[in-house]
Amino acid sequence: MPVPPALTNAVRACRGHFMLAAAFSALINILYLAPTIYMMQVYDRVVPTNGVLTLVFITLVVGAAIATLSALDAVRARLMMRASLRLNRLLSGDILDRLLARSRAKPGDPSTQQAMREFDTLRQTLGGQAATALFDVPWTPLYLFVAFLIHPMLGGLVLGAGAILIALAITNERGSKAKAEQAHQANARAYEAHEATLRKAEVVRALGMRRAMVARHIRQRSAGLDASADLQFSGSRYNSLVKFVRMFMQSFALGVGAWLAIHGQISVGAIIAASVLLSRALQPIEQLVGAWPSIVQSRQALQTLDRLFTNAPSAPEARTTLPDPEGFVELDRVVVRNAEGSAILLKNVSLKLAPGEVLGVIGPSGAGKTTLARVAAGALPPDFGEIRIDDASTADWDPEALARHIGYLPQDCALLPGTVSENISRFAGARGVEQPVIDTEVVKAARMAGVHELILRLPNGYDTCIEGGGHRLSAGQAQRVALARALYGSPRILILDEPNSALDSDGEEALSRAIAAAKMQGAAIMIVAHRAAVLANAERLAVLTGGEIVGVGPRGEIFAALQKSAPPPNVVPINEGVRP
Template structure:
């Protein structure tokens, strides 16, 4: 069994040596940060006392070299962090994108903001706040040097560092829940914007703008309030930390002056100790000021790791193309973790060269079955198999499965790219063959640029019927063995219905296993068998005519008591 795969963790492990280099650079940078105070110490205690210009010149040249080295190390460290952020995006970008796009089928999926979380992590890694985190571990070095100057100054600096750390911890306790609440509300806002964009026609056509605007106002007010409270807490902490650090610097000068008056230290040591203490505490103050961004990046990183994790997989072997049957054994499906199953205990089989029609009332579980058959929604219990092999074992599953979802969405690209599923160097003849099989070749040729016509996001430049027919061609591309069509004729006219039935017959003729979810009777003419789904359970399954006759008998039996009741009511009224 392979270990659980996580591209984010793997990227961090892969570049751990780079983090080690940043850690080493940070040590050298913080040592070189002592250049200023030590130079001042030498000026006060040596140059001004000896009045040697040669000593001053030599020290100044040394300072130029040290500052140049520090600047070079700072640039290298910043570039390494920037490259690490870019590499993280390169490694985790595709899994984050796919998670964001594909989680739309799972209503409560936490990965719907994976791309935004990745952006947040990348921006933080390349920021100065990240560099400040690498400077914080060297605070003891600064405190040790202050102790060497005088223990009393060291104790005061240590007490100041403790106070700033307490401010940072209190800031964390106060702002963490607020930042998480703001992040959750931000996701709700984004989801509302997306749902509003998709339903813009209904909103405008029915005059719902004002009503939906009020809903947005309430949600946005909660988001703004949580963000403002988090900002207030961080702002107060930043002011306290900055004010305290300035006070501490003055207190260090006062104590240093007292010690200098007593002859315990020199005037240069007094000033140097104050500067060294201030430089050592600067990363702590920067951390307090950036605490909200740090928490946001930490939470985003945790969500990103969870969202891009994939379950452990057994060593896979390329299987021969399926050619026998689709088998479903005791299948139960839930729309999300913790949600009640919407499909339970379904078992059926579809042999090659046959078509199964799935019928039932709205909400009975038909679309849930269609999604489970192609792996959009994973099985909670039971298995979906092609030629006896569970669906996850098929490495190149996409080559063997064609799927037309109920809600058709085409991608921003050309018609040909959409039909070819955006495969690189897709053969033109295969694209045209799929379009002809779907009966939409003439339709495509009538578009401004034919197969090269570029579609907007979602294919909104086409009518609903045109999108559905091109999506059918996409499902048929490559002659997949399993063809699952969910309400494939919901937007088709009579000509489209004829083309659909012809496509289903063609798929059966080449040996495909076809499953069609349908409401309209016209889609059932090409079916060999029917399955009736009621309340998430399979209640009837058999030859088409047998199932239809059984349903007619059941409808007549159910209608008889209603007719008798109506007659009795009529007789009573007549009397």
């Protein structure tokens, strides 16, 4: 099974924890022989000789051994937990970063919650009982060796019992593999559908779909639970068989030991020792069989993470720091396909945008306007073609550094759980920007967006928590806050997708003033719009139809041409913006 290099490196970083845990496992398994030796001494030496003093001394010794064993076991558990926590520190950020960097999810790619849930399953298995049992299994031959020293028949008994348990474990693995995969996929689909419905709970209630969706999710959940239950039932049968084999063989070892003692081949103390040795030798195998469902889940989690690390981009390499952009934007023969690759959303689109210029993008619904805005903002990389900022390809820029010079207002606003200030500042505090600087820039952006007074009227002003259980903003309020976020930091490039779709007349006036102010500051502005009012500041318009630019030219001539349904003579027909 392929293992992502990032996971391999993280496990190597925890190698010290695992090596210490393995060393402690060696000591623990050696100390587990102490009770066996103690029993043999009690029955073979203390009882026949009435040696009270000997009993006291060996009791003290076995007490110290068991206390040391318990302490080592506790330290080993802490080491495994520390390794699990370190894996979280090393990998969780990379996993989340790859999920957020993923421009589009391919069919079968994990969702964010699924990927983190799978990672936690793998992490807990590596730091839990299954890993501990794996450390103990290599020491089973030690107990087998001691059993052979007592008597070859007892050694053969331990060997045979171990072989039976291993055969049961292999049979369990082969029988449960397909069922585990089926249960995993069914549960993943159910969780994904449930989360998607919860995000649209208001629409579900408003349209009377609540009971229908509940019934649908119960069916989906039942499919996953039925598959999981089938897996559990199958596993429980093998667990019961393993427990029966271990308990029967432990009792049988007593009987064999008694038979050997009757014939004078072993001592009386060895009878009890044989049963204890067999029990301890089989215990790690029994634990592995019991932990097998978590091992199977971890294997599936590993497949999910491998798919994520294969399909999602890794952290970009360090690049030469380029100067802050002036705002020249060029889209050169950009082609974008849908996630399945079955349709082309943008076809050889070429556009230019200069600082201090406002370009409006118009066209019918489904023409690809939002896709164009996403591409121009850097939210969606093109499949073919190139995007250049100040003559440098966007691939030459550090994505995070470039994004701070781009203001983007998507159709859905996409505000995140946090305060109004945090949303406007793009959570700059989390990346180490000092709070006084953030506060100044936040208020500046809010004033520019004309939303300062509105924010002050919220329950806690700029510190009002929104989204994720916080204060619910209206659609218009959310769009105006998102506009302030786009204006934060005085970006040189401003991409606005339907920025007035939820605004009233006051909001549209504030938006027009904000666009005019950004234009005066020299920002290059692209506005995707259906309503002409927001395009009052646009010098040029681009008409997009069927994913293609069918004309670019001055705003008045484009509108006149659209009214006449004929291209005006001065309109550039094929994507020819002019850079000053």
